[in-house]
Amino acid sequence: MSQGHSDERLLTERANQGKGVDLSVSISTRPAYEVAVIGGGLLGGAIAYGLAKLGLKTAMVDEGDIAHRAARGNTSLVWVQGKGYGCPAYAAWTVRAAKAWPVFAAELKELTGVDVNYRRTGGLKFCLDDGEFECRHKLIDGIEPESPEARSEMLDRQALLDIYPEIGPQVAGASYNPMDGQVNSLLLWRALHQGFQQHSGHYLPRHSVGSIRQIENGFELVTMNGSVQAEKILLAAGVANARFAAQLGLKGGVRPVRGQVLVSEKLPLLFPVPATDLVQTDTGGVLIGNVEEDADFDERTNMRVLASMARRAVATFPSLETVQLVRSWAALRVMTEDGNPLYQRSDSHPRAFAASTHSGVTLTPLHATMLARWIAGLEIDPAIADFGPEQRYVH
Ligand SMILES: Cc1cc2nc3c(=O)[nH]c(=O)nc-3n(C[C@H](O)[C@H](O)[C@H](O)COP(=O)(O)OP(=O)(O)OC[C@H]3O[C@@H](n4cnc5c(N)ncnc54)[C@H](O)[C@@H]3O)c2cc1C
Structure with missing residues (x-):
């Protein structure tokens, strides 16, 4: 049959x-x-x-x-920007998902009473020097979203200061997409x-x-x-x-790709617009880090990598230097070949x-x-x- x-x-x-x-x-x-x-x-x-x-x-x-x-072990982002380089279908699929989120979150809340705290805030990827900025620019330019509202843009340092006046002197700019957002993934x-x-x-x-x-x-x-x-x-x-x-x-x-995350104490709202490597959860903790490592099935954290993640976070926002870190974890991404x-x-x-x-x-x-x-x-x-x-x- x-x-x-x-x-x-x-x-x-x-x-x-x-x-x-x-x-x-x-x-x-x-x-x-x-x-x-x-x-x-x-x-x-x-x-x-x-x-x-x-x-x-x-x-x-x-x-x-x-x-x-x-x-x-993830960082809870509903993320559009950067997805679909060389694969317009993935860009379109991701945009459809971002558009479907408000209704889906409301459905879950009505059925289960659980508010997953979805917020479409826009999102950033910080670039710490001109080389990173150029590289990101090329990637963003190479992605053709079907709808213009899903297009990412590059913000130079001056434009970025309007969103975050407290960025460090090293920050050259960021990419920004208005469809990006976050939920509480747990x-x-x-x-x-x-x-x-x-x-x-x-x-x-x-x-x-x-x-x-x-x-x-x-x-x-x-x-x-x-x-x-x-x-x-x-x-x-x-x-x-x-x-x-x-x-x-x-x-x-599929292969495992390790990510490591540092978690801060709970803080008043510092980052209303999340970034790939700086996400403040709805309960106040800041998740730091966006590394991708080939480490087979090893789920342990690594001090050298955690230290470099912390340095980058402080270079982006110098005020983070005095923030208390309360824990760290590592988890394995489920990575397909492409x-x-x-x-x-x-x-x-x-x-x-x-x-x-x-x-x-x-x-x-x-x-x-x-x-x-x-x-x-x-x-x-x-x-x-x-x-x-x-x-x-x-x-
Ligand atoms: C550090 C990090 C950050 C991330 N950040 C984001 C983000 O911001 N946004 C985003 O969209 N995605 C993010 N992700 C990816 C996201 O978490 C994964 O895509 C998602 O969790 C994959 O779901 P999954 O169900 O395929 O796998 P998993 O969540 O890994 O679940 C696999 C399940 O399979 C079960 N299982 C395994 N073997 C067996 C077996 N033999 N029999 C029965 N059950 C079995 C396990 O118990 C487990 O429950 C991130 C991932 C990591 C690691």
């Missing part, structure tokens, strides 16, 4: 439920879940939320706190999980998937806490996607899907809607094809 027919069958059965039609025979041969999402991070959480909202019987099968989880993560469960999704923590077996009508996920059967599966296990992809005919295509999202459906196992991105905060509203509808078999947003395994871009 083709996937299209199968989806039709599921929808017809769902429509017949409650009309007194006896489906016991066909239901008993079906796996317990229509979709199992492997991974309960930001990407898995968003898509699982969307699937459950569509009414699909969905399990979110998650390893838990011992796993490498970018979801708990609250976002919580709201997605809560909303998923409110839509009758089943969250299965401490279910690290050890192997995946194909069964009649779907797959069996073998976990340390029992097996889970589902008609379709989505690999959304972050950097662990590479482990299962090949056996399902999917491209692994840095763009990777959304796949297997040719050899058409009920198996995979998704990976290092913009898991920014793209949440699209993951919860467009990707969920695609996996449910309801509608394929044409943009999704731009991020398939054959559409890779060279920078």
Whole structure:
């Protein structure tokens, strides 16, 4: 049976439920879940939320706190600028996500009561000398957004002083995009999980998937806490996607890229406009740092790197010199080969899907809607094809 027919069958059965039609025979041969999402991070959480909202019987099968989880270590930016160099589709996708944020945040608040504190503030990337400024200028000029309001601009030092009069003497300028903003990504993560469960999704923590077996009508996920059967599966296990992809005919295509973050004491509002390496959270702490390191699966911080991050922050804002730092962490970005999202459906196992991105905060509203509808078999947003395994871009 083709996937299209199968989806039709599921929808017809769902429509017949409650009309007194006896489906016991066909239901008993079906796996317990229509979709199992492997991974309960930001990407898995968003898509699982969307699937459950569509009414699909969905399990979110998650390893838990011992796993490498970018979801708990990111800097919460909803970020448009700099995305899509050499890939206009990614620029457009990111802008769509930024535009969808206000409605999506309101939806989560109404459903779960959790305010994820989305703010579209505009955003900056500081340049500390003329070389950095020129380099950034070239990158920004190379990105063609579809809509003019999503275009980034370069602000010279004089223009930047209007936003932040207290910048250090070294600062040459910054790039600025009005669509950039931020959320509280930990609250976002919580709201997605809560909303998923409110839509009758089943969250299965401490279910690290050890192997995946194909069964009649779907797959069996073998976990340390029992097996889970589902008609379709989505690999959304972050950097662990590479482990299962090949056996399902999917491209692994992700590697860990370490980021390190310094966190200050809670401060009155200093940075209403966030920057790539300086983000003040809604609770007052300032997150410092935006390094990208190839460190394999090593999630430890490194004093030399933390010191250089602190020096750069103080060069940008000298007043930070006296601020107390309260902690630091490192976390692994889920990096695809070309840095763009990777959304796949297997040719050899058409009920198996995979998704990976290092913009898991920014793209949440699209993951919860467009990707969920695609996996449910309801509608394929044409943009999704731009991020398939054959559409890779060279920078
Ligand atoms: C330092 C840093 C800063 C960042 N800043 C931003 C930002 O400002 N804006 C932005 O948009 N993005 C940012 N990101 C990226 C963002 O956090 C990620 O894109 C997002 O978290 C990826 O989500 P994910 O669900 O794919 O992976 P993760 O969040 O890593 O989640 C993977 C999940 O898979 C589960 N898992 C793993 N193996 C298994 C298994 N075998 N069985 C079951 N479950 C398994 C884990 O338990 C985990 O819950 C940042 C990332 C880092 C590291």
